[in-house]
Amino acid sequence: MNAEQHESGSWYWEVGSEQCPHGPEPDYDTQPEAWDIWIDRHTGSPQDVRICLDAPAGEACLQCSEDDGEMVPWESCRIREHARPKQGVVPNPGAEHQPVTVLVGTLECLDRECDEYFGDDGDEIPDMESCSHIREEQACSCQRQDDGEYSNDPCPARSLSVTGGTA
Structure with a gap:
């Protein structure tokens, strides 16, 4: 699937x-x-x-x-990727467009239910920060949704801030 x-x-x-x-x-x-x-x-x-x-x-x-x-x-949804803020990362409440580091992966991985979090004996590996299926990305504070996750919709401020290149 x-x-x-x-x-x-x-x-x-x-x-x-x-x-x-x-x-x-x-x-x-x-x-x-x-x-x-x-x-x-x-x-x-x-x-x-x-x-x-x-x-x-x-x-x-x-x-x-x-x-x-x-x-x-x-x-x-168990299969689609979700983007949650990295633990301890909270954007300033008044900032409309602020970079936020998010962890992107399936719910199984974000909720620490992936097999990689457990050893051969079935016990949780305490020092494992995240599994190999999770990746870090940068989102914008304007992309935060009501459920606390971040959408992958483009940030309008980021598209305006692209500079450089030649015409």
Whole structure:
């Protein structure tokens, strides 16, 4: 499985859940007009359940959710790379564009669950700072997201500060 297969997408609550505002499916034979209206707002899903298009549950990793059979929030995707600030690195709260050193890797590696953190006996290796799958990068404080991670969206200030070269 690779990161290209993992993408963010909307996830919806099932028909009949408390979040679905439409109630149960009307009988087509006795209420065809009500059924037509109802069916326009409900559809099948890759998990073979009917979902309500008026009851979004949030952004999910579509591949992890399909694998698990339940919603996996996008920020919890196990395969895609995440960027978290290096321990002890905190940008100044008032600085709009400040360099931040981030550690980039999968959740397994960032959460110290990778096999490299453990010896042959299964005990954690106490002095290991990070596994070989994690790399350090520079981000900008403007790229910080609500969950504390950093996006890979370009910083507008960095693109303006490129100098040098010849015309």
